[in-house]
Amino acid sequence: MALPDYFQRGAVAVAQVIAGFDESAIRNRLESVVLGISVSTAAAHTVQGTVAAELLVRLAARMYPAIKLDGPSDRVASLSDLARSINPDVELSPEGATTVSVSVGGGRHTATQPTIYVGSSALTARVTTKAPASVGRSVLPFGAGAGACLAMAAIFRHVFMDAPLSESEVDFPVVPGGRPPERTQSATRANLAFVGVGAVGNGAVWAISKLPEPPLVDLIDPEVIELSNLQRYVLARRDQVGIAKVEVAREALPDARVFQSDLTGYLNAVGFIHEMMAVSVDSARGRVAAQASLPKVVVNGWTQPGDLGVSAHSFLGDGACLACLYLPKSVSPSEDAVYARALGVPEQQPHVRNLLYSGQPVPAPLLTLIGQRLGIDEALMSPFADKSIRELYREGLCGGAVLPIGAAGTLRQDVHVPLPHQSALAGIMLAARCFILAATSAHGRTVVSRVDVLKPVNPAFMNQLALKDSRGLCICQDSEFISAYAAKYGQ
Ligand SMILES: [Zn+2]
Numbered sequence: 001m002a003l004p005d006y007f008q009r010g011a012v013a014v015a016q017v018i019a020g021f022d023e024s025a026i027r028n029r030l031e032s033v034v035l036g037i038s039v040s041t042a043a044a045h046t047v048q049g050t051v052a053a054e055l056l057v058r059l060a061a062r063m064y065p066a067i068k069l070d071g072p073s074d075r076v077a078s079l080s081d082l083a084r085s086i087n088p089d090v091e092l093s094p095e096g097a098t099t100v101s102v103s104v105g106g107g108r109h110t111a112t113q114p115t116i117y118v119g120s121s122a123l124t125a126r127v128t129t130k131a132p133a134s135v136g137r138s139v140l141p142f143g144a145g146a147g148a149c150l151a152m153a154a155i156f157r158h159v160f161m162d163a164p165l166s167e168s169e170v171d172f173p174v175v176p177g178g179r180p181p182e183r184t185q186s187a188t189r190a191n192l193a194f195v196g197v198g199a200v201g202n203g204a205v206w207a208i209s210k211l212p213e214p215p216l217v218d219l220i221d222p223e224v225i226e227l228s229n230l231q232r233y234v235l236a237r238r239d240q241v242g243i244a245k246v247e248v249a250r251e252a253l254p255d256a257r258v259f260q261s262d263l264t265g266y267l268n269a270v271g272f273i274h275e276m277m278a279v280s281v282d283s284a285r286g287r288v289a290a291q292a293s294l295p296k297v298v299v300n301g302w303t304q305p306g307d308l309g310v311s312a313h314s315f316l317g318d319g320a321c322l323a324c325l326y327l328p329k330s331v332s333p334s335e336d337a338v339y340a341r342a343l344g345v346p347e348q349q350p351h352v353r354n355l356l357y358s359g360q361p362v363p364a365p366l367l368t369l370i371g372q373r374l375g376i377d378e379a380l381m382s383p384f385a386d387k388s389i390r391e392l393y394r395e396g397l398c399g400g401a402v403l404p405i406g407a408a409g410t411l412r413q414d415v416h417v418p419l420p421h422q423s424a425l426a427g428i429m430l431a432a433r434c435f436i437l438a439a440t441s442a443h444g445r446t447v448v449s450r451v452d453v454l455k456p457v458n459p460a461f462m463n464q465l466a467l468k469d470s471r472g473l474c475i476c477q478d479s480e481f482i483s484a485y486a487a488k489y490g491q
Pocket of ligand 1: 320468476
């Protein structure tokens, strides 16, 4: 049995959400698990059963080194290939009994170990420990995909938080109040631009690709897949490191147009034509820029310390636009101050600022000083001799290379490493919201959906209305932006 070679990234994600685990404790805990994933014969012949089982494997193989698959033999064969494409060293015939299991679809089960059952309908996921749950006949993949994520969240809490598998019975609505639309032609015709094809975008593209008739999609992202991305990018295989993120996503959506560029490059190439944007970039600035390009509707997906979620925005009316949610609420410490303090050299802030700006390697005297202040062995610091101060901060402190993981103090949003099921769930909720909005053209009030899957989920508290910025500072309260939007869409 072997953990994937991108295990350390996964360990960082675990350590960020659970206090008291170091890398070897995480390794030991993962290596003690034999995870069972089963799909009943009946479920394996439905879209929902098929996609739930597939996503379970896409999530599990990134984290757990030993997985036992059970179901119709052709399905087990293809799921085994999928698992090995994600972690070539995954153990699929582990010795010993499974220690915890996920089971998709109804049917008789004789499990003796803790088991979580996944069922679904078009837009609702069901997870329960009580009894097998059945999957529906709808060809929409959203409820089933969310069910896979919630099951993996329950497994995670069971493995790392010593929480009993206690989901008595949760019915999770992927879209607030969402009923499956009777007609979906307008969703199929929608032109949807994905701004950012990172971890959340991967979950969204995966879900969209499972629709019987996926809409036309533009995929926009300047980056290539790095090894550390494998930890939570559900579309990515181990052999795709170094390939553009948009190309990896195009494998799932062959008709997509791809733009290996940032939003500005995309707008320069095609103009401001997009009516619907799915935004999952990792900065507030990027989100505000997406809103400022005045799509008719923006749907936003995120993961952050504490929660994950989705919000959908028009531009006129009372509801918050996307930029309203990301306006600075207070003066936050500057980046150079945060870095200088975290590295133990607050008096070097001007020097740190220059290094952040130039991207030059950290000079040897400063590297030595940082090592002394943080009490770190010189040998651990030396690999950073030719690295930038940003790399030292991200990989050394927050990535666990020089300071033990979890010891770097308060996390900044930009170094937050989500768990695979968190990113995937945000992506599926993002895709589902886009699909329903495109199918129904109902762009009413701004509804923000948030969920924290580190606790048992309570759907009653997921959704909130959001109003425009109360200070009147946002672009959606600016007369020039308002008239440009109104002219663009004839409102
Ligand atoms: Zn606004």
